[in-house]
Amino acid sequence: MEKNLINQKKKNAGIKGASLVEDKMMIGLGTGSTVFYLVEALAKRVKEENLNITAVATSSRTASLAEELGIKIKQLDEVDHLDLTIDGADEIDANFQGIKGGGAAHTLEKIVATASNRNVWIVDESKMVNELGAFPLPLEVVPYGSSKVYERLDSEGLNPKFRLDSKNQKVLTHYHNYIIDLHLGVIKHPHLLAQWLDHQVGILEHGLFLDTVNTVIVGKSDKAEVIP
Numbered sequence: 001m002e003k004n005l006i007n008q009k010k011k012n013a014g015i016k017g018a019s020l021v022e023d024k025m026m027i028g029l030g031t032g033s034t035v036f037y038l039v040e041a042l043a044k045r046v047k048e049e050n051l052n053i054t055a056v057a058t059s060s061r062t063a064s065l066a067e068e069l070g071i072k073i074k075q076l077d078e079v080d081h082l083d084l085t086i087d088g089a090d091e092i093d094a095n096f097q098g099i100k101g102g103g104a105a106h107t108l109e110k111i112v113a114t115a116s117n118r119n120v121w122i123v124d125e126s127k128m129v130n131e132l133g134a135f136p137l138p139l140e141v142v143p144y145g146s147s148k149v150y151e152r153l154d155s156e157g158l159n160p161k162f163r164l165d166s167k168n169q170k171v172l173t174h175y176h177n178y179i180i181d182l183h184l185g186v187i188k189h190p191h192l193l194a195q196w197l198d199h200q201v202g203i204l205e206h207g208l209f210l211d212t213v214n215t216v217i218v219g220k221s222d223k224a225e226v227i228p
């Protein structure tokens, strides 16, 4: 029941997100279960309204779903701009800063978000928090020397854990890197942490998405709220 309710909230956010797309737009598509509903709703609009849009996907999961449902997909380097990128998020704080990467796709998501003129996040209301950090912060880490990176993070008191799959194997990203999650509880100074992580050799990208998003769509049980 609870899961159904969360899915309904995600669906409401996804449908509202899809309503922002206009004919002839170049769209970035994020990754995750909320984006699933977005892609479904967008494909429906493309068919029913005969929209001519092109999309760039941040994961092979999203690309396959979109193509299967009839949305034209291109590689990021094949398009000259992106009008709008719509993605999910794991946490969004009161200042609209976010954590992403729960689906291990944050590096591609950050590249696409950075290339986009406008960024919209679609979330169920449980993702809205006062401060970031209860959700473990994902880092994409190059496998070579990753134990050394782990030790450095550990010695800084950042509580790192390699992300493992159901078979206890290290989770691999799109480019076969590892994910280390930082279990921080609370992140008091997201910009300082982001700056430090940006300078750590071996960390390809972290999941702090700061000053990135223009609009957040919060899915509730019976509607979706668009902020601002």
Ligand code: 5RP
Binding pocket: 030, 031, 032, 033, 034, 035, 087, 088, 089, 090, 099, 100, 101, 102, 103, 104, 105, 106, 109
């Ligand atoms: C993937 C992400 C997702 O957008 C984030 O994990 C939210 O996923 P969901 O919509 O399934 O809750 O950052 O890397």
